[in-house]
Amino acid sequence: MFHRKKSLWLFLLPGFLGLMVFYVVPFFGGIWYSMTDGTISNGFVGIENYRRIWKNEVFLLGLKNTMELSLLCAPLIFIFSFFLAALLRTLRDRSLPYRNVLVMPYLMPTSALLLVWLVLFDYGGPVNRIAAALGAGRVLWLESAALRVPIVIMYLWKNVGFSVVIFSAALQAIPEAYYEFASLEGANALQKELKITLPQILPTAFLVFVLAWVNAFKIFKEIYFIGGAYPHDTVYTLQHFMNNKFAMLDYQDVTTAAYSFAVIVLALFGLLYLSKSVRTNEV
Amino acid sequence: MKKRRHPLRPGRALSVLLLLLVCAFVLLPIVLTFLYSFFPQSEIKSYLATRRQYGEDKWMQILLSPARVSLRQYYTVLIEKPMYLQLFVNSAKYTALILLGQALVIPMTAYALSRFRFHGRDLLFFCVLVLMLLPFQVTMAPSVITMRTLGLMDTAWAVILPMVFSPFYIFLLRQFMIGLPNELLEAGMIDGAGTWRCFIHVVVPVCRPILGAAAALSFADCWNMVEQPLIYLSKRQSAMPLSVMFNQISTDNAEIAFAGAALYILPALLIYRYFQEDILLGIQLSELK
Numbered sequence: 001m002f003h004r005k006k007s008l009w010l011f012l013l014p015g016f017l018g019l020m021v022f023y024v025v026p027f028f029g030g031i032w033y034s035m036t037d038g039t040i041s042n043g044f045v046g047i048e049n050y051r052r053i054w055k056n057e058v059f060l061l062g063l064k065n066t067m068e069l070s071l072l073c074a075p076l077i078f079i080f081s082f083f084l085a086a087l088l089r090t091l092r093d094r095s096l097p098y099r100n101v102l103v104m105p106y107l108m109p110t111s112a113l114l115l116v117w118l119v120l121f122d123y124g125g126p127v128n129r130i131a132a133a134l135g136a137g138r139v140l141w142l143e144s145a146a147l148r149v150p151i152v153i154m155y156l157w158k159n160v161g162f163s164v165v166i167f168s169a170a171l172q173a174i175p176e177a178y179y180e181f182a183s184l185e186g187a188n189a190l191q192k193e194l195k196i197t198l199p200q201i202l203p204t205a206f207l208v209f210v211l212a213w214v215n216a217f218k219i220f221k222e223i224y225f226i227g228g229a230y231p232h233d234t235v236y237t238l239q240h241f242m243n244n245k246f247a248m249l250d251y252q253d254v255t256t257a258a259y260s261f262a263v264i265v266l267a268l269f270g271l272l273y274l275s276k277s278v279r280t281n282e283v
Numbered sequence: 284m285k286k287r288r289h290p291l292r293p294g295r296a297l298s299v300l301l302l303l304l305v306c307a308f309v310l311l312p313i314v315l316t317f318l319y320s321f322f323p324q325s326e327i328k329s330y331l332a333t334r335r336q337y338g339e340d341k342w343m344q345i346l347l348s349p350a351r352v353s354l355r356q357y358y359t360v361l362i363e364k365p366m367y368l369q370l371f372v373n374s375a376k377y378t379a380l381i382l383l384g385q386a387l388v389i390p391m392t393a394y395a396l397s398r399f400r401f402h403g404r405d406l407l408f409f410c411v412l413v414l415m416l417l418p419f420q421v422t423m424a425p426s427v428i429t430m431r432t433l434g435l436m437d438t439a440w441a442v443i444l445p446m447v448f449s450p451f452y453i454f455l456l457r458q459f460m461i462g463l464p465n466e467l468l469e470a471g472m473i474d475g476a477g478t479w480r481c482f483i484h485v486v487v488p489v490c491r492p493i494l495g496a497a498a499a500l501s502f503a504d505c506w507n508m509v510e511q512p513l514i515y516l517s518k519r520q521s522a523m524p525l526s527v528m529f530n531q532i533s534t535d536n537a538e539i540a541f542a543g544a545a546l547y548i549l550p551a552l553l554i555y556r557y558f559q560e561d562i563l564l565g566i567q568l569s570e571l572k
Contacts, residue, residue: 002399007478011399015392016407018448021433023414026425033425084305087298094299100559101306107503107555108313111529112544115331116312116319122334124343138339157309169567218418221509225530239510242420246514251424258421265416 034255049256059257062241065234066261069148070216073155077212080156081163082205088164089171099168102161110158110221118142118226121150142226145234154222159215163208170204171197210272217265313548319346320545323353324538331537356542367525367532367543374524375550377442378505384447385501390494392448393456394482398468408457415450419510430515439522441515446505452497459493459569460486493569495561502554 002008034049036042053059084102088095121127121141128138139146178196187195220239223231229244230236238261245253319327326349333343360367396408426445427436435441467489471481487494512527520528525547533540 002478005399005478008395008399008401010479011391011482012395012401014388015395015448015453018388018444019392019407019411019414019450019453021429022426022445022448023422023450024410026422026429027414029428030422030425033428084302087302090295090298091302095302096563098302098306099563101309103559103562104313104552104555105309107499107551109503109507109526109529109547109551111507111509111526112547113312113316114530115533115540115544116315119315119331119334119343120312122343123337124333124341126343126345129342129345140337157312161309165563165566172567214416220418220420221507224509239418239420242423243513246424246427251428254420254424258423262417262421266413269416 030255031259033251034259036252038250038252049252050260053253053256053260056253058236059238059241059253059260061233062236062238062257063261065236066217066219066238069151069219069235069237070213072148072152073159073216073219074209074213076152076156077160077163077216078205078209080160081167081208084160084164085167085171088168095168099161099165102164104161105158106162108158110154111225114222114225117150117154143232145232147223147226147232147235151219151222151226151235155216155219159212163212166204166208166211167201170201174200206272210269214265214269217261313552316541316544316548319541320356321352321354322346322349322356322541323351324356324359326350327356327541328538331540356539357546360539360542360546364536364539367539369521370523370525370528370532371546373522374506374526377439377508377524378502380439380443381446381505382498382501384443385449385452385497388447389449389452389456389497390487390490391482392453393460394486396453397457397460398463398486399478411450411453411457415454423510423514427514437516437518437522439516442508442511442524445511446508449501449504452501455497455500455569456490456493459490459565462569463489492561493565495558496565499554499558499562503551506551 035044035046037045037048088099091098119125123138123140123142127141132138139149141147141150174197178200179192182192182196218239220237223235223237223240227235229240229247231240238257242254242257245257322330326346330344330346333341336343362368396404396411430436430441435444463486467485468481471485476484507526508524509526512523516522529543529547533543536543
């Protein structure tokens with residue numbers, strides 16, 4: 001660790017300036033914006049905008065959908081990635097090709113693959129063929145409230161691999177000796193998982209969950225490409241609301257919605273962070 | 284480390300089977316895109332025209348092999364319709380400039396945040412963390428005002444510059460560098476190297492895997508960006524990257540949709556092939572876990 005080095009500024013300054021100009025200043029400037037009335041004189045109105053937006057039904061719809069989608073996606077990512085990482089661990093050095101395949105979708109551009117998904121989930125497409133063959137009815141995946149299902153599947157498809165890699169890394173870091181010792185002491189497989197694996201990967205599990213949850217707040221591209229600016233009510237996200245208000249040049253509503261949301265994200269993050277530090281002190 | 288080969292036991296056979304199924308599902312959309320890209324234009328056009336038919340007896344065919352393999356649609360995409368190539372070049376331009384800028388800025392910032400001790404360091408890192416968590420839309424409106432003030436609105440720089448300072452990659456590199464053993468830098472300093480030479484000759488080479496991982500992930504981000512150009516380039520359709528316009532093109536010209544998609548995926552696949560080991564290793568070695 002370097003102390004009191006003048007060269008610090010050489011390293012820090014470009015990044016610092018960029019962060020300030022393009023992120024920090026807009027962030028705080030936005031808070032100011034959300035408290036003004038948007039007229040030419042731009043008078044200060046305090047929390048009036050917030051009071052108004054929390055009564056706005058479209059805002060509440062978007063907020064509800066964004067929350068629900070993320071609460072669907074985050075646990076699914078979490079469970080699938082843990083399950084896949086556990087499977088990969090049983091294969092040891094044979095697992096590399098599978099891991100490589102699982103990460104691949106993370107790098108694939110959404111819009112290029114959209115058409116394939118649209119074909120797969122078409123009313124007459126393969127997914128409905130399978131559904132019909134299994135005796136279930138056909139579903140209007142793309143035109144009804146069921147659109148959430150393809151959206152969640154596309155999201156999982158793209159993002160699960162990244163979490164698998166993080167989980168795998170944590171699992172690999174557990175010393176083999178712990179398990180050997182437990183076996184000598186007569187522990188069975190379940191006990192080993194609960195008493196060794198689980199406590200050892202808890203910090204990672206926390207990170208995977210937070211990342212999955214926060215990233216799930218950002219679900220927008222897929223819905224935008226399928227449903228446009230005004231998709232079905234069940235997938236109209238907060239991002240749609242903000243983009244549409246932005247298109248109407250209603251900056252007050254955009255920023256007010258944005259900071260209402262930011263407060264929620266940060267509160268959740270702070271809560272999870274606190275619960276983590278409490279837990280790691282105990283372990 | 285010596286590679287140990289384990290015999291395949293029944294429990295493992297089940298793992299392999301499950302993983303094979305998952306991998307098949309993962310590869311399906313990519314494989315289908317490439318497969319369909321070799322279908323002649325007429326066949327693809329009539330196939331896609333059977334979408335959105337809601338009669339109970341109407342099904343799309345399961346299309347697996349073309350009547351004849353064709354490369355004509357690639358010619359159409361690349362040469363006959365210059366619009367596609369133009370947008371492809373836009374995407375490539377943005378991606379290249381962003382990655383170049385990130386390479387210059389982000390490792391240095393991460394180095395300062397991880398290997399120096401100074402007032403406000405933790406506060407600054409906290410800001411990076413918070414900014415990383417927020418969706419783009421949160422700072423969208425004030426960013427536009429910033430861009431307008433700087434005179435960058437509706438220019439390529441409005442898309443490029445904010446991405447150059449992307450908080451996520453500062454976070455990613457910082458988490459890696461903070462895990463480097465102190466002895467490594469002390470050894471460099473005993474040999475008389477200053478902070479700069481430590482950075483160039485010790486830290487950067489050691490960070491090779493995470494730099495590769497960050498480059499690959501950032502490439503994917505840029506190649507896939509939608510929100511930023513939609514806002515910052517709203518008045519300049521011709522400057523849009525392919526990621527924004529691709530759907531428009533493929534709806535208007537169904538016959539070339541898959542060939543366009545295949546060409547669009549190809550750079551991502553190549554980048555992925557080149558950096559795949561770095562992605563796994565970089566994340567494994569960093570303090571993410």
